[in-house]
Structure formats: C-alpha cells, structure tokens
Amino acid sequence: MKIHVVATDASAYNASVLLLFAPHIAWSEQLSLHPLNEVLQGALAEVFSSDFAGKTGETALLYTRGTLPTTRILLVGLGQRQGLTADALRRAAAVAVQKARTMSLTHVAALLPDVGLSVSDTAEAIVEGALLGLYRYQGLKSTPDTITAIEQFDVLTKEAEAASDGVRIGQAIADGTNLARELANTPPNICTPDYLASQAEKMAKANDLTVSILKRKQIEALKMGALLAVAQGSANPPRFIILEHRPEGTENQAPIVLVGKGVTFDTGGYSLKTGEGMLGMKMDMSGGAAVIGAMHVISRLEWPIAVVGLIPAADNMVDERAYQPTDVITASNGKTIEIISTDAEGRLLLADALVYAKRYTPVAVIDIATLTGAVLTALGNVAAGVFSTDAALTHDLQQAGEATYERVWELPMHPEFQKLIESDSADLKNSSTAKMAGASVGAIFLKNFIDYPAWAHIDMAGKMTSEGDLPYAPKGASGYGVRLLAEFVRRRIKSE
Numbered sequence: 001m002k003i004h005v006v007a008t009d010a011s012a013y014n015a016s017v018l019l020l021f022a023p024h025i026a027w028s029e030q031l032s033l034h035p036l037n038e039v040l041q042g043a044l045a046e047v048f049s050s051d052f053a054g055k056t057g058e059t060a061l062l063y064t065r066g067t068l069p070t071t072r073i074l075l076v077g078l079g080q081r082q083g084l085t086a087d088a089l090r091r092a093a094a095v096a097v098q099k100a101r102t103m104s105l106t107h108v109a110a111l112l113p114d115v116g117l118s119v120s121d122t123a124e125a126i127v128e129g130a131l132l133g134l135y136r137y138q139g140l141k142s143t144p145d146t147i148t149a150i151e152q153f154d155v156l157t158k159e160a161e162a163a164s165d166g167v168r169i170g171q172a173i174a175d176g177t178n179l180a181r182e183l184a185n186t187p188p189n190i191c192t193p194d195y196l197a198s199q200a201e202k203m204a205k206a207n208d209l210t211v212s213i214l215k216r217k218q219i220e221a222l223k224m225g226a227l228l229a230v231a232q233g234s235a236n237p238p239r240f241i242i243l244e245h246r247p248e249g250t251e252n253q254a255p256i257v258l259v260g261k262g263v264t265f266d267t268g269g270y271s272l273k274t275g276e277g278m279l280g281m282k283m284d285m286s287g288g289a290a291v292i293g294a295m296h297v298i299s300r301l302e303w304p305i306a307v308v309g310l311i312p313a314a315d316n317m318v319d320e321r322a323y324q325p326t327d328v329i330t331a332s333n334g335k336t337i338e339i340i341s342t343d344a345e346g347r348l349l350l351a352d353a354l355v356y357a358k359r360y361t362p363v364a365v366i367d368i369a370t371l372t373g374a375v376l377t378a379l380g381n382v383a384a385g386v387f388s389t390d391a392a393l394t395h396d397l398q399q400a401g402e403a404t405y406e407r408v409w410e411l412p413m414h415p416e417f418q419k420l421i422e423s424d425s426a427d428l429k430n431s432s433t434a435k436m437a438g439a440s441v442g443a444i445f446l447k448n449f450i451d452y453p454a455w456a457h458i459d460m461a462g463k464m465t466s467e468g469d470l471p472y473a474p475k476g477a478s479g480y481g482v483r484l485l486a487e488f489v490r491r492r493i494k495s496e
Contacts, residue, residue: 001134003127003153005167006109007160011039014069015109015154019096020044021089021126023081023115024054032114040067047075054078056088057095057471070109074099084115087405089125094133094471097150101134104148112157119159123166124173126155131174132472132479137185172300173486177479179203180286180293184464184477188265188282193231193313196262196285197239200292200311204243207299214240222356224312225330226337226348231314233269233322240353241288243295243309247302254363255306256492258295258485259353261346261369262288262313269316269342270324283477284346286464287369288313290481297486305493308360312349316342328426331355333449338426340433346371347442348430351449364393364454366488367446368481369461374438375411376462383407384463384480387443388456397456397488405470406484408458417444458484 010018022030027048037044043062052060058077064070076096078088093110100108110130112122130153138144157163183191183199197213204211216237219227224240231238241262246255263284267273273281288311295309323329327339329348333355337348346369357365368384375385383401386408388394394410401407417440420432428448432441443457463480466473473479 016105019110086125090129093129119162120166124170127170176293176297180289210244224352241311259367260288260291293482294485336426344431390454400487
C-alpha cells in the first residue's frame with residue numbers, strides 16, 4: 001500500500017472514501033467538521049443527530065451525492081475526548097481500513113483529526129493502526145483468500161511536513177511488527193533456526209545493519225553448552241543471530257542490548273507437551289521475532305543510538321541424542337545446570353545469550369521471551385510480566401508499554417526464589433519441582449547469567465497470540481514486543 005501526505009482541503013480531494021475521525025462529543029463541539037458539513041449541505045450534522053455519536057469502534061457511512069469529489073465518507077468514532085490517546089487513533093484507523101477493504105475500496109484518504117496530539121503523533125498513530133489492521137497471514141494456501149487490497153492511503157493535512165515525519169515512523173513501526181507476526185506465523189518446517197537467521201540477515205542487509213550468524217562450530221567455540229543442549233536432539237542445527245545498529249557517532253557508545261528467545265518449535269523434549277499444548281509452539285520464537293522486528297524499526301528510522309540484537313535459535317525435539325532430565329550441562333559462564341525439565345528450554349538459550357551480552361559493556365539489557373505458562377496464569381493476556389534489577393529500567397519499560405498499549409507489569413524476583421532452583425548435583429536447576437511461582441523461578445534462573453547492573457526480563461507468554469480482540473491485532477501471532485522495545489529505545493534517545 002502506497003502512503004502519501006497531501007496538503008489539501010478535504011472538500012477538494014477525490015478518493016474512493018474519505019475517513020473522518022470524531023470523538024464522542026456533541027455535534028456542536030465537532031468544530032473541525034463544521035466547514036465540511038456546510039459543503040455537504042448539513043449531511044454530517046444529520047448523521048450525528050441520528051446514527052452516529054463518535055463512540056469507540058462506531059462507524060457511519062454516507063454518500064456525498066456530488067457535493068464533494070469523493071463519493072463516500074466514513075465516520076469513525078474515537079471514544080471519549082477527555083484523555084484520548086494515540087491508541088484510540090490506532091484502533092479507529094484499523095476499524096476504518098478494514099471497513100474500506102470489505103467494501104473493495106482501493107483508494108482511501110484520511111483527514112487528520114485535531115484531538116490534542118501533535119500532528120506528527122496523530123499521523124503516526126493513524127498510519128500505524130491502518131497497516132497493523134490490514135495485516136493478514138495468507139500462509140501456504142494453494143488458493144489464497146481473495147482480498148481486495150487498498151492500494152493507496154492518503155493523509156490529508158495542511159501541516160504536511162510534520163505529518164510526513166509521523167507517517168514515516170508509523171510505517172516503520174507497523175512494518176517491523178508485521179515482520180515479527182509473519183515470522184511467528186510461519187510453519188515450523190519452514191521457520192527453522194536457519195530460516196529465522198536468513199530472514200534476520202535479509203532484513204539487516206535491507207536496513208544497513210551489521211549482521212553475524214554464528215553456526216554450530218562457532219557456538220561450540222563460545223562454549224554455549226546450554227544452547228547446544230537444547231539443539232542436540234534436532235536435525236536442524238542451531239544459530240546465534242547478532243544484529244548491530246551503530247550509526248555514525250555511536251561507535252564507542254555503550255549499547256542497549258535486546259535479547260529474544262528463538263525456539264522455532266518446542267515439543268517439550270523428553271518432558272513432552274500434550275498434543276494440544278504443542279499446537280501453538282511454532283510461535284515459541286516470538287521473542288526472537290520481536291527483537292528482529294524492533295531492530296528493523298530502529299535501523300529503518302536511523303535512530304542515533306547504539307543497539308544490539310541477539311537471538312539464540314534452536315528447536316526442542318526428541319531423539320536418541322536429545323538432552324534428558326537429570327543431565328548436567330555447562331553454560332558459557334561456567335555455571336553447571338541440572339536439567340529438571342527439558343520443557344524449560346527457552347531459559348537455557350537465553351542464559352548463553354545473556355552471558356554473551358556482557359562483551360558489549362551494555363548500558364541496559366532487555367530479554368523478551370515466551371518463557372512460562374505461569375505468567376499467563378498471573379496476568380492473562382492483559383500484560384506481559386517484567387522482572388528487573390533496575391527500577392529506572394522497569395519504569396521506562398512501563399511507560400513505553402502504556403504508550404504502545406503493549407503493557408508490562410512488574411513481578412517479584414525475591415532472593416527466596418533462588419532456593420527453589422538449588423541443585424544437589426550442579427550449581428542450579430533449570431526449573432523447580434515445586435509447582436509454584438513459575439514465572440519468578442524462570443526470572444531468577446536467568447539472573448544467574450547476568451553480570452551488568454541494568455537488566456530486565458519480559459515474559460510475554462500471555463501476549464504471544466491475539467484472538468482479534470483489538471482491531472489492529474488480527475487473530476494469530478500478535479507481534480507483541482516490537483512496538484514496546486522500539487518505543488523504549490525512542491524514549492532513551494529523547495532523554496539523552
């Protein structure tokens with residue numbers, strides 16, 4: 001879809017449909033729409049008095065009957081004006097373009113509303129919501145679903161320069177999120193560790209990122225015994241993906257390091273999952289996909305900050321070579337780990353990646369992973385759990401989460417949880433036999449592999465998929481984490 005910013009009066013523009021966004025207030029207060037209402041000979045006021053009030057998700061279609069060059073106007077509700085956020089604009093934009101698509105309209109124009117946000121932020125939210133709302137995974141169907149694509153989306157405003165900046169940002173963020181969705185939705189016989197690495201490499205080359213893909217021998221040389229243990233039961237060899245964004249002037253800057261779990265399929269290993277439990281496990285690499293998507297955003301927008309992305313990738317399979325319960329393995333920092341559950345494999349990949357992150361002398365490290373079912377029990381699909389060693393880092397992630405509606409909620413990492421992973425035969429266990437505090441146990445395990453002050457772990461298991469509960473989040477892989485991490489980085493730039 002081509003996106004343009006057009007500095008014109010909406011009453012003079014011709015498109016298949018003109019989108020007008022309106023908050024839930026009386027018609028007398030919809031001052032920005034009154035001039036257009038005069039051209040329409042009172043038609044907007046009539047709709048407001050009978051069929052439309054501006055409530056969240058509400059729409060009303062009217063035909064211009066020759067009073068405007070465009071044939072149709074679609075009114076879209078934003079909800080309550082007081083405290084109206086960018087997310088209300090995202091939702092409304094997604095509702096609008098989905099409606100246009102069902103009507104087989106190919107050229108959509110949107111008049112930027114005046115809702116108290118900057119022109120740039122308004123344009124960013126509308127474009128982001130539209131592109132996220134139009135995403136559909138087509139998969140490998142021999143006859144793909146017939147969808148009339150929206151070919152052109154025009155943003156109408158008199159402040160074209162500010163709007164163009166917002167459009168550029170919104171498009172990059174949506175593209176990064178949809179990339180993560182596409183990777184997570186891809187079947188596991190295709191999205192192997194090598195495929196994930198190849199897609200990361202493809203993205204990196206398109207965005208001038210430095211990329212390194214470490215293969216088995218290089219991983220062995222780094223003594224990443226935890227990653228290798230998970231991978232040893234699979235015919236698909238592991239990969240360790242390194243993405244570096246170091247624009248001019250940041251070569252010597254301590255970077256932010258983003259780490260994403262890349263388990264491309266999880267059977268549970270010898271601690272075998274149920275058949276039903278395996279059905280979503282092609283998405284167990286959603287944390288890795290989120291880091292790849294976030295690095296796309298950061299590099300595409302050329303943000304002046306050093307950021308490194310690390311994605312350890314493997315699948316967790318069962319054969320005669322697979323690791324097994326009570327095995328003892330050695331991670332790359334020399335710590336030995338007794339395997340209690342082979343289904344607690346994601347933390348093993350992250351352990352070696354977190355050790356590797358130290359070499360960058362990072363200013364902050366954030367890992368993101370579909371780590372535990374326990375976090376889903378605690379928080380449902382409302383928020384991801386965040387565990388951190390740094391209060392300021394936690395605060396910044398919470399603020400970024402509120403801005404993007406990819407919320408995180410702080411959970412405890414008390415020292416007492418360490419006792420639950422004490423082992424008689426190794427330095428620690430990879431899981432606890434006590435059926436309690438699973439999310440905190442996973443986090444405290446990871447804490448054994450950090451050696452830097454500012455670290456946060458995001459357990460996004462409850463946010464891996466969407467059931468279509470948000471207009472801009474179609475059913476399937478959610479792409480959660482891309483917008484959260486990108487917003488976190490953007491705010492770090494603004495604070496410096």
